[in-house]
Amino acid sequence: MPTQANKLLPYTIIGDGIPVSLTGSPGDAARGRALVLARTTTCILCHSGPFPETRFQGDLAPDLTGTGNRWSVSQLRLRLVDASRFNPDTIMPSYYRNDGLVRVGRNFAGKPILSAAEIEDIVAFLATLRD
Amino acid sequence: MISWRAIAAATLLAAAAPVLLAGEIPPDARRSGYAFMGADTRAMQDDDTSNPGMLFVLDGEALWAKKIGSADKACADCHGDAQSSMKGVAARYPAFDKALGRPVTLDQRIILCRANHQQATPLPYESRDLLALSAFIAHQSRGTPITAGDDPQAKPFVEQGRVLYMQRAGQLNLACTNCHDDNFDKRLAGAPITQAQPTGYPLYRLEWQTLGSLERRLRSCMSGVRAQAYDYGSPELVALELYLMSRAHGLPMETPAVRP
Numbered sequence: 001m002p003t004q005a006n007k008l009l010p011y012t013i014i015g016d017g018i019p020v021s022l023t024g025s026p027g028d029a030a031r032g033r034a035l036v037l038a039r040t041t042t043c044i045l046c047h048s049g050p051f052p053e054t055r056f057q058g059d060l061a062p063d064l065t066g067t068g069n070r071w072s073v074s075q076l077r078l079r080l081v082d083a084s085r086f087n088p089d090t091i092m093p094s095y096y097r098n099d100g101l102v103r104v105g106r107n108f109a110g111k112p113i114l115s116a117a118e119i120e121d122i123v124a125f126l127a128t129l130r131d
Numbered sequence: 132m133i134s135w136r137a138i139a140a141a142t143l144l145a146a147a148a149p150v151l152l153a154g155e156i157p158p159d160a161r162r163s164g165y166a167f168m169g170a171d172t173r174a175m176q177d178d179d180t181s182n183p184g185m186l187f188v189l190d191g192e193a194l195w196a197k198k199i200g201s202a203d204k205a206c207a208d209c210h211g212d213a214q215s216s217m218k219g220v221a222a223r224y225p226a227f228d229k230a231l232g233r234p235v236t237l238d239q240r241i242i243l244c245r246a247n248h249q250q251a252t253p254l255p256y257e258s259r260d261l262l263a264l265s266a267f268i269a270h271q272s273r274g275t276p277i278t279a280g281d282d283p284q285a286k287p288f289v290e291q292g293r294v295l296y297m298q299r300a301g302q303l304n305l306a307c308t309n310c311h312d313d314n315f316d317k318r319l320a321g322a323p324i325t326q327a328q329p330t331g332y333p334l335y336r337l338e339w340q341t342l343g344s345l346e347r348r349l350r351s352c353m354s355g356v357r358a359q360a361y362d363y364g365s366p367e368l369v370a371l372e373l374y375l376m377s378r379a380h381g382l383p384m385e386t387p388a389v390r391p
Contacts, residue, residue: 042303045320056321060314091313093303101304108302108357 008098009116011081017074018081022096022116032125035118036064042093042113043122050129061092066131076123080114095119152293154312156326161382164325164390167316172337176389184266184335184387187259187342191267194260200251206264209248213271221269222277222384225373227284234288234373237265238344239364256363262342266333269386277330277384280377292374295367301358307371310352322391329375331388338391345372 011018021027036043037051048057049064071079078085083092095114104110114122151157165173179185195206195213210216225234235243238256241264245251254261280289296307310319311327318324332345339347346368350360361367 039320057318058320059318060324091305091309093305101302102298102300103358104300104302105354105357105359111302113302 008096008112011096013078013085014074016078016086017072018077019074021120022077022081023120025120027117027120027122027124029121029124029128032121032123035114035122036125041118041122046092064126064129067129068127069130071126073123073127076126077119080119080122154297154308155378156312158381161328161379162326163328163330163382163385163388165331165385165388167323167325168389168391172389172391176331176385182335182387182389184333184342184389187263187266187333187335188270188387190259190263191265191270194264195267200245200249202248202250204249206244206249209244213268217268217271219272219275221265221272221386222275223279223281225279225285225288225369225376227282227288229284233366234285234369236346236364236369236372237268238346239369241265241268257344257347262333262344265344266342266387269333269384272384273386274383276381277376277379280373280380285373285377288370288373289377290374291366292370292372292377295371296374301353301356303356305356307352327375328379328382329372330379330382331385331390333386334388334390336390342387345375 009022011022012020035041036049037054039045039056043064044051044054044057046058046061047064048059049067051057067076079092081096082094083090084094093113096112096116096119098110098112165176168176175181175183192213198205198208207213221237224237224240226240227233228235238261241261242254245254254264280286299306299309307327310324315324315326329345332348333342335342336348346363349368349371350363353360361371
């Protein structure tokens, strides 16, 4: 059977953010931390942060330390869903998008990079990153 | 504030220098992946007795002289001593083939010679014998400056490669240029990103534990951004390879290089 495009949950952008949880419930910050550190999630390919346990961090993007001071939960949610809303030329992928992409690999076609629940977990974790 | 004078000076400079498209690395700033490696890996490449790629070169030298196929001919029967006949050849590949009307890679040239002149069984891409032969041939160009893509007939294919290089692709939506023009010298998950100069192929990658072609490398960058990689020998990969070689114009060949 051909890969079926996964349906994305609907969300509403208000101002520069998405104020309401994609899943309707709050994420889990501990799970979010583990996700940010997992290579397959791809965040630390580009970002570094307060993660003393790993040497393998990127420097293509800002350090995530203090993210929770700089951005609201609503802004962080939109940043993960579609960072190009903040900067149309950004290299940061849109994590909750499944169309308008070129030559997506067979195993990934029609799917967002992260699920709505994973995004909520990561948002919950990023909000805890305060200096 | 930017003065009118500064703008005029910048315009004059731009007019005098060779035309560079947005994001392109100027000739004097081009650096091989060698320049990004640690001292140990450099030493391994520099010393032929410790460079694992040299084993493939030696295998290739033996294959060069071996009669095969229903024509019962060796490469050497047509081309003679590779040290002179193959000197500088790899630095010009991919090269435009008039009969086919398109550029062919060095691997494709070897495959074509086997089929047409030796009438032997085809060598699959990435097979040990094909890598050995291409390593042996490209080794004869070690130190030769790259000139591939200079042929006017190759230009449309160089341009096709450039377009592909600039195009975002895959689930991560990244283009080659995003990493290799805009972010070389930075680190992706702790590993240095280079300028993607194709100077050393086929080369020995410690991560692969073997020799591999430029196409293998490009396919793994494509899988890295979760794109559907182009097939070996496809027009898209050949065009990308040609663009990369023309972008490396003037850099010396290093085959067989070693990379982490």
